[in-house]
Amino acid sequence: MEFKNLLIETVDSVATLTVNRPKSLNALNSEVLGELECALYELDQDAGVKAVVLTGAGERAFVAGADIKEMAGMNAYEGHVFARKGQQVVLFMERMKKPVIAAVNGYALGGGLELALACDFIYASTKARVGFPEVTLGIMPGFGGTQNLARLIGPNRANEMIFTGRMLDADKACAWGIVNEVFPPEELLAKTRETAHVIAQVAPLGVSSAKDAVANGLNMSKEDGFRYEAALFGVLFATGDQREGMGAFVEKRQAAFQGK
Ligand code: DAK
Secondary structure (H helix, E strand, O other), X not given: OOOOOEEEEEEOOEEEEEEOOHHHOOOEOHHHHHHHXXXXXXXXXXXXXXXXXXXXXXXXXXXXXXXXXXXXXXXXXXXXXXXXXXXXXHHHHHHOOOOEEEEEOOEEEOHHHHXXXXXXXXXXXXXXXXXXXXXXXXXXXXXXXXXXHHXXXXXXXXXXXXXXXXXXXXXXXXXXXXXXXEEOHHHHHHHHHXXXXXXHHOOHHHHHHHHHHHHHHOOOOHHHHHHHHHHHHHHHOOXXXXXXXXXXXXXXXXOOOOOO
């Protein structure tokens, strides 16, 4: 499927999904959100894709937030529809079978940071700037940002970011645990794809079950999380990939996983 605001390139089972509105610093309007929902669904269904890298076009921004120019003219109903669209995208990313890694190459603000936080982890370039400027616009984060950020870095640091609207540079975002690693701008995409390729080589069902356990286990008590983990773990023993992975180890050969 062709998209007006997105680029998709798949190489060796790793798809790079690029939000492509560089003149607006890749801001998310309703059309982009709708396209993102379709593209992510297609990539999750595509047997030829094992991992996704999400980034922004150009050298300045990952995504500079929801499109303020579009939002400025919304009535309450349109605002509600817009909110549901954005929330559907971030919730779907968390429920996807395939891992999604954010390559944050510049500004990741507001809804853009929320999109990055919905990914499984984040790499950034030294040019990255992350923040929640919503309070400067008379609103607050609404695509899961208050929940995901507070769970990731704890309520105190999340509160400081959200209440002030200040941006963090890449090093501070890394020190605070928002970003896993920081790279020079020219290396970011290659380094992110390198990690995605490592994930693409291992057992897909192991990865998707682990993603499920981490994401859903966080919303449970520790004991329920352990039970959930054990249930997912047990199911993997009904898969060909478990037999292949352990068989390959015993036979001292490379495993060839089928994802079933
Ligand atoms: N929306 C629309 N256009 C944007 C934009 C945005 N978020 N960010 C940048 N642009 C556009 C600029 O208007 C400008 O376009 P032209 O004027 O050239 O046509 C172009 O991108 C280049 O930006 P600047 O000229 O401003 O570039 P600077 O280097 O001077 O500044 C900046 C870069 C990133 C600091 C600045 O552009 C900026 O402050 N941008 C806004 C950042 C922001 O406030 N982001 C948060 C948006 S609010 C909801 C749930 C979630 C949300 C909303 C509702 N519900 C549940 C209902 C999410 C809200 C947000 O994300």
